[in-house]
Amino acid sequence: MNWLTVNQLAVLLWKNFTLKKRRLISSVTEVLAALLFVVMLLIFRTLTGIDVAGPYHFKPQPISTMPSFIKDAKEWELIYIPSDIDVVTEIIENVKKNLNTTLKVRGFPSEAEFENYSLLGFASQKVLGAIVFDCGFKNKNDALPLQIKYHLRFIGVQRTIWWPDKTGWKTTFLFPNHPSIQPRNPDFHDGGSPGYIREGFLAVQHAVDKSIMLYHETSAGKKLFDETNILIQRFPYPAHPQDKLLWISSPFIPLMFIIMFSSIVLSITRSIVFEKEKRLKEYQLIIGLRNWIIWAGYFFTFFPLYVIIILLICALLFIVEEPILRYSDCSFIFVFLTCYAIASICFAFMVSTFFNKTHLAASAGNLLFFASFFPYNFISEHYGMLGLTTKVTACLSANVALALGINILIKLEIQEIGVKWHNLWTPANLEDNFIFGYMFGMLLLDALLYSLVTWYVEAVFPGQCDVPQPWYFFLMRSYWFGKPKIQKTAEETKCFPIVHNCFEAEPTNLVAGIQIKRLYKEFRNKPAVSNLSLNVYEGQITVLLGHNGAGKSTTLSVLTGRFPATRGEAYINGYSISDNMIEIRKDLGFCPQYDLLFDDLTLSEHLFFYCMVKGIPEDINCVEVEHMLSMFNLKDNYHALSGSVSGGVRRKLSIIMALTGGSKVVILDEPSSGMDPMSRRATWDILQHYKFNRTILLTTHYMDEADILGDRIAIMVRGTLHCCGSSVFLKQIYGAGYRIVMEKEPYCDVNNIIAMIQHHIPDAVLENDLGSELSFILSKKYVSRFEALFTELEIKRKTLGIANFGASITTMEEVFLK
Structure with a gap:
């Protein structure tokens, strides 16, 4: 990175921060909006305390008790499968005795027949459960093996739950779908849902196991069973603090954090697309800034704002008398939110590349930002059922990664552990294999992926800002290492003059600063410029005339690198516009047809900015600028905002910007349009004064301007050059x-x-x-x-x-x- 690049980045940051300062109210509003939710949490913290819950002690529960919904046992059935094996029938009879009930038992040869019975028969509503033996019986008289395999089938929707749980018995879960930091269902001594006791599951299981064991046992074993009473009791749970604020707000905190940062992401998107829509970025590229420098300027402009907001958030979360987060490490939270800030800035960059209109970008960008958070709702709803891979993949959305990180943060905070550097790779719960370290990595990966998408889309679909690259540009060696910087001599690049009585003989003692050779430019197979050949000489002003749509502005757009040429070639200072546009722009001054100015920068700040972009120190260029300001009578407006001055003053500023910075080639598109007669005269005097050692090409609709300024005048008709020569020569040829x-x-x-x-x-x-x-x-x-x-x-x-x-x-x- 050379000195000029560092200088350009520095002055670009100066420009961006100056614009931010001029929009101070907007910036302050963004900061306050981001802090609003944290302030609300602080207010609620003063209103809610931290209570101590527990300790919890639970009563023993008998496992042989039949379910409370069985009022008349004779109406209920117990199913067994298979029914054609004698030993199974014997076991089931013992099960009925062990249950000490008048339940009816019904057997089926296979599970398929039982399932048909359950689906088609109304009586299946009174089935307590089914016992299915899977012992590989071959004959009716087979003995019961010592190693027995069986399973129990109960109705999917539990009968003892007032509000049925959609996930039923949750047999696929090792742990609850939504892990709790307090004992699960603390108000139920039997454990609550799933109701293995109250639904009769344990009673049936105990009866079956007892029958099997008694089948193989001696009389001594049977006597032991008669003297044993089995109870089941939950483990006690110690007293623990209960932070009501975090407990109540935990479902909403992830969304609130997303809303906090949404205004900043929206502001970034709007700012970038605004410069694109107003063609300000296009002009900065033409004047010599590199595209990556502009993106770096955007990043280092918005990143400090994020850092300030994150510092204030951390201060409000930790450095108060009653902090919201009591156990977490402040530096850990700062780094985590900073990683998210980097990812969200890159997300805004990515979104901005798809739009060219500010209002559309603001609306669609806001929608996309919140849409990227929606997967979190699904993950939160099915958290226990999702694997690690699914959760990590969902973190490809930075908003999901932030939400999951905050979710883990709240869990550890409620457990009085908090997030710290030493537990970066420790799960929040035994049942949760998703750890905080993954979020750090995924946020940085998101930033990288968003940046790659930004880079690719910006290169292939640059809009009006630059020449588009082919879709495979990243595979081209010339993209990474650049094309050879070959500066050809004037003789090598000179366009041989057209021999025709409408073209004056070209000067032999002058050097051509711009050489155009058989240039074509087509839009949708319609030619805008056709077979254009022209030499523009140093020390002269060449005027390009033509009616509207003749191809003048298109020619200038090709020469400045805004559009690629369809065919043909052009050289500026010996450099090809196809291969060395970066080198060309270092010495190029351009005044566009419409003034591309920052409304919130003064005239002096514009001149300072573009002089520094060209690498010309302010003190060296000061005398030249002062002279032009005097000739244009602009000293009174020197410190006025460009958005507050007249169109004529803005036009004069555009001309001065094109001429400053030591530009060797100056291209002016209708420079005097919108000026009063006196200002036009001043413009002519300045151009005549500064044409020496410069190559100047301009277009105009004023014939007197072309007559006075034009050392050579070229007239275009429908994209082709019809004549070229001095004013006197053309008058002799075409004059009456x-x-x-x-x-x-x-x-x-x-x-x-x-x-x-x-x-x-x-x-x-x-x-x-x-x-x-x-x-x-x-x-x-x-x-x-x-x-x-x-x-x-x-x-x-x-x-x-x-x-x-x-x-x-x-x-x-x-x-x-x-």
Whole structure:
């Protein structure tokens, strides 16, 4: 990175921070909006305390108790499978005895028949459960093996729950879907849902196990069972603090953090797209800034704002009398939120590349930002069922990664552990294998991925800002290492003049600063510029004339690198516009057709900014700028914001910006449009003064401007060059001759005047005879007779009734119209 690059980045940051300072109210609003939720939490903290819950002690529960919903046991059935094995029938009879109930038992040969019975028969509503033996019985009389495999089937929706749980018995979970930091269902001594006791599951399981064991046991074993009573009791749970604030707000805190940062992401997107829409970024690229420097400037402009907000958030969360987070490490939270800040800035960069209109970008960007948070709702709802891979993949959305990180933070805070550097790779719960370290890595990966998308889309679809790259540009060696910086000599690049009577012979003693060779530019197969060849010489002002749509602005856009040429080539200072546009822009000054200025920068700040971009220190360029400001009479507006001055003043500033910074090639697109006559004259004087050692190419619609400024004038018609030469040369080729205009007296004798003029100039033509004005067109071939004609008119002026008369040569307007 050379000194010029560092200098450009520094002055770009100065410009961005100056604009931020001018929009101070907006910046302060963004900060306050981000802190609003934290302030609300602090207020609630003062209103809510931390209570101590517990300790919890639970009563023993008998496992043989039948479910409370069984009022009349004779109406209920216990199913067993298979029903055609004698030993299974015997076991089931013992199960019924062990349950000490009058339940009916019904057997089915296979599970398929039982399932048909359950689906088609209404009686299946009264089935307590089904016992399915899977012992591989072959014959009806097979004995019961010592190693027995069986499973129990109960109804999916538990009968003892008032509000049925959609996940039923949760047999696929090792731990609850939403892990709790207090004992699960603390108000239920039997454990609550899933109701293994209250639904009769444990009673049936105990009866089956007892029957199997008694089948294989001796009489001593049977006596032992008769004397044993089995109870089940939950483990006690110690007293623990209960932070009501975090407990109540935990479902909403992730979303609140997303909302806190949404205004900043929206601001970043709007700022970037605004510069793109107003073509300010395009002008900065043309004037010599590299694209990556502009993106780096954006990043280092918004990142400090994020850091300030994060520091204030950490201060409010920790450095108060009643902190919201009591156990976590402040530096850990700061680094975590900083990683999210980097990812969200890159997300805003990515979104901005897809839009060219500020309002559309603001609306769609806001929608995309919140849409990227929606997967968290699904993850939160099914947290226990999702694997580690799914959770990590969801963190490809930075908003999801932030939400999951805050979720873990709250869990550890409630457990009085908090997030610290030493437990970065420790899960918040035994049942949760998702750890905080993954979030750090995923946020940084998100920033990288968002940046790659930004880089690719910006390169392939740059809009109006630059020449688009092919979709495979990243595979091209020239993209990474650049094309050779070959500066060809004037002889190598010179466009050979067109030999035609409409093209004046080109100067041989001047160096061509711009050489255009057979240039074509097409839009959707419609030619805008066709076979254009032209040399623009150093030390001269070359004027490009043409009606609207003739291709003038398109030609300038190709030369400045805004559009790529369809075919042909052009060289500026010996560098090809196809291969070395970066080198060309170092010495290029450009005044666009419409003023591309920052409304919140003053005139002096504009000049300082673009001088520094060119690498010219302010003190060296100060004398030159002062001189131009004086000629344009702009000293009174020197410290005025460009958005508050008139269009003429803005136009003058655009011209000065094009000429400052030591630009060797200056391209001006209708520079004097919108100026008053005095300002136009001042513009002409400045351009005449600064054309030495510069190559100046300009377009204009003012014929007098072209006549006065143009050392050489090129006229384009429908994208092609029709003629080129000095003003005098073109007038000689296309001019009708000379015009003599007379002011008549009331007694004027027009016939005598016509006779006198045609005596000297036989082919003179009466052009106009209206009111008191009389005019004639005089052929160029009789120039030698003009003196005698004018002498006779002067002598006989009063006799002929002529108040006064004057003669003029053909104007450039007439040449242009022809």
